Amino acid sequence: MFDRRKFLKVSAASASLAALSRNAFANTFDNVSKSPGFPIVISTWNFGVAANQEAWKTLSAGGRALDAVEAGVKIPEADMKNHTVGRAGYPDRNGHVTLDACIMDEHGNCGSVAAMENIAHPISVARLVMEKTPHIMLVGEGATQFAIEQGFKKEELLTPESEKAWKEWLKTAKYSPVMNIEHMPGSKYNHDTIGMLAIDAQGNISGACTTSGMAFKMHGRVGDSPIIGAGLYVDNEVGGATSTGVGEEVIRNVGSFLVVELMRRGYHPERACKEAVERIIKKKPEYSKTIQVGFLAINKKGEHGAYALQHGFEYAVCNSETQDLLIKGKSAYETSIG
Ligand code: ASP
Numbered sequence: 001m002f003d004r005r006k007f008l009k010v011s012a013a014s015a016s017l018a019a020l021s022r023n024a025f026a027n028t029f030d031n032v033s034k035s036p037g038f039p040i041v042i043s044t045w046n047f048g049v050a051a052n053q054e055a056w057k058t059l060s061a062g063g064r065a066l067d068a069v070e071a072g073v074k075i076p077e078a079d080m081k082n083h084t085v086g087r088a089g090y091p092d093r094n095g096h097v098t099l100d101a102c103i104m105d106e107h108g109n110c111g112s113v114a115a116m117e118n119i120a121h122p123i124s125v126a127r128l129v130m131e132k133t134p135h136i137m138l139v140g141e142g143a144t145q146f147a148i149e150q151g152f153k154k155e156e157l158l159t160p161e162s163e164k165a166w167k168e169w170l171k172t173a174k175y176s177p178v179m180n181i182e183h184m185p186g187s188k189y190n191h192d193t194i195g196m197l198a199i200d201a202q203g204n205i206s207g208a209c210t211t212s213g214m215a216f217k218m219h220g221r222v223g224d225s226p227i228i229g230a231g232l233y234v235d236n237e238v239g240g241a242t243s244t245g246v247g248e249e250v251i252r253n254v255g256s257f258l259v260v261e262l263m264r265r266g267y268h269p270e271r272a273c274k275e276a277v278e279r280i281i282k283k284k285p286e287y288s289k290t291i292q293v294g295f296l297a298i299n300k301k302g303e304h305g306a307y308a309l310q311h312g313f314e315y316a317v318c319n320s321e322t323q324d325l326l327i328k329g330k331s332a333y334e335t336s337i338g
Helices: 017-022 048-060 065-078 122-132 140-149 160-172 247-252 255-264 269-283
Strands: 006-008 040-044 099-104 110-116 137-139 194-199 205-211 232-235 239-245 293-299 304-310 314-319 325-328 330-333
Touching: 040 048, 040 065, 040 293, 048 065, 048 194, 048 314, 065 099, 065 122, 065 194, 065 205, 099 122, 099 232, 110 122, 110 140, 122 137, 122 140, 122 205, 137 140, 194 239, 194 293, 205 232, 205 239, 232 255, 239 247, 239 255, 239 269, 247 255, 247 269, 255 269, 255 293, 269 293, 269 304, 269 330, 304 314
Parallel strands: 006 325, 110 137, 304 330
Antiparallel strands: 040 194, 040 314, 099 110, 099 205, 194 205, 232 239, 239 293, 293 304, 314 325
């Protein structure tokens, strides 16, 4: 499947930290999408290609964006080779696979689960939290209990492969989880999230975000992905945004909400994502070469864009013209870490 991908090489913007603060909007945004219309679905990373194709089945049949994003992100959640999302996700340092997810619809309804164990599809539980409870977020045992009451199967999620990786990690067990940066030689993929945004034929926007979080994180750690406004935000008047990378920094800056609010002011999605990345680094310049954070956004017209701190970030796009497009996102720092 992946050999059919078309790669749209968006020229990467290279900018030093000094240049970043001097001229925040120096880059042109000439290669980014211009009103491709809808229906459309976009999602983070290369595993977004297969996820989008699943979402497209709903969108192309005139279905609702909310149904599309739920169906779409269930693909990487179920993928036994994907160790950063869903059932085969790497565990925390105590050996527990704990999953985070949230979903948001065109009416501003939202639902979320965090640090949930033993349930393979957290996005579907998040949707039921939204639809069947007076709450927005359920965590830990409460989330698992709710899922079981709703008919979900309780299962052990730690796969033999994930257990092996965890036992390997335990040999050194450094307190801080090592964060992967995609372009670093030898970097192990120990975090990454699927964030998906869709606009249906009616022009309504929904989003979903799901992850197993940072591999070998502290037990009970929750990242940005299940937090509305941080890992995901949708405003049907404006657009939607989602994030991937080190969640603590996204939470600190309420990243996805920030991106949507910038689009409300007229920023193109890519420019809004860039501003959000720069906000993070302005506060913590020491992280500029040691972590990865990326945002992905779509506006009401279907224009989309992304921006990451480190290069290597890519996102998948699916609409009536292309079902398997993978776009390289621009980034602030192009050089590898020494
Ligand atoms: N944002 C996720 C988290 O912090 C991880 C990732 O997307 O890389 O849990």
